[in-house]
Amino acid sequence: MDIYQRNLISETRQNNMDERKGPWTEEEDFMLKSYVNVHGEGRWNSVAGLSGLKRSGKSCRLRWMNYLRPELRRGNISLQEQLLILQLHSQWGNRWSKIAQQLPGRTDNEIKNYWRTRVQKLAKQLQCEVDSKQFRDAMRYVWIPRLIERIGASSESPSVQLSTYMDSMSSGQTSHADATIGSVQVDPRVLPELSGTSSDSHDHDAQVAYVSEQADCCNPLSVSDYYPNSLEKEWGLCSENLAGTWNIDDWVGIGLEASAWNEENVWFLRQQLYDDGNVN
DNA sequence: AAGTGCGTCAACCGCACGAAT
DNA sequence: TATTCGTGCGGTTGACGCACT
Structure with a gap:
């Protein structure tokens, strides 16, 4: 950094009273883009002095x-991305x-x-x-x-x-470990185990049948229908607590037990995002 | 049409950490 | 070794738009 740059930065600091805050204007965006295109990323404190931005x-x-x-991606977070998150x-x-x-293409702020x-x-x-635990189980x-x-x-062609x-x-x-769900190959090992305390195999059949019937992803899902007994027993939840029905879209973005996942699975799902063209 | 509540998201703030001096 | 500086991170805030009354 030469003396000219130092002086500019110093002057900028002295004029901190002039520093702009709040939403960026198109002009400011253009100035910042131009600066980065020429100088590259980094040395952000010098940007104000060298680009004329009062930021x-x-x-x-x-x-x-x-x-x-x-390289940023805009728009809704895909199902695959949700699963990965x-x-x-x-x-x-x-x-x-x-x-x-x-x-x-996604930012920490976005996530x-x-x-x-x-x-x-x-x-x-x-x-x-x-x-x-209640929330994780849900x-x-x-x-x-x-x-x-x-x-x-x-x-278009869900194979499994x-x-x-x-x-x-x-x-x-x-043996079914490499089940493919749509274009996304899902290794069951990445998914949580079903505990015997919550349901037996018959319950699983019922759950599968119920879920499979829900062709419309926007249909409200009654949790008590899905798990008629276990939720209320194990969670102490009653219908009043559940506020009627939940819209299944509300279930987006809930964490799993750490033990259910590993580095290999992270890589696997991430690879699917690339393969599906969801990631540029 | 106006008021209100709520959800979303861009932006700010304070702190921590590593590099440079 | 101590201090300063630049950067990155996570938490929080506030503006905006939309739905509802």
Whole structure:
């Protein structure tokens, strides 16, 4: 950094009173883009002085990382991405940047917002903590199977349905381990075990039948229908607590037990995102 | 049509950490 | 070794838009 640059940065700091905050304008975006195109990323504190932007280095970095980077993906988070977020959060907790690294084109801010708006809303409805056993079970036994079903349903040629996955789970065999649900190959090992305390094999059949009938992903799902006995018994939840029915879309974004996942599975699902073209 | 509540998301803040001086 | 600086991270806030009354 030469003396000219140092002076500019110093002057910028002295004029901190002029520092702009709040939403970025198109002109500011253009200035920041132009700067990064010429100088590359990094040295954000020098951006203000050298580009003419009246923004802090932090603000510039954030704007670039969360909005202006060309490789960013916009739009809704796909089902596959949701599944990946679930497992990664179960592994790493609120390590948003680490999770975002596994979802190319997504930002930590995006994932963090997604988690907070969806999951904490649901936890609030259930009147339990996000990291509680009750909440984890809710996801394991209701949301995850449903998510897999939706991934399968969204594919043109689902070669193996959820029933196959459930069969392999209930039989304790891993011979079906490479079940393909739609275009997403799902290794049952990445999914939580069904505990015997919650349901026996007959329950599994009933669950599979119920889920398979839900062709419309927007249909409200009554949890008590899905698990007629176990939820109320084990959770102490009554219909009043559940506020009637849950919309299944509310189940997006809930964490799994860390023990259910491993590095190999993370890689596996991530690979599927690339293969499906969901990741550029 | 106006007011209100709620969800979403961009942006800010404070802190921690490593590198440079 | 102590201090300063730059960067990154996670938590939080506030603006905005939409739905509902």
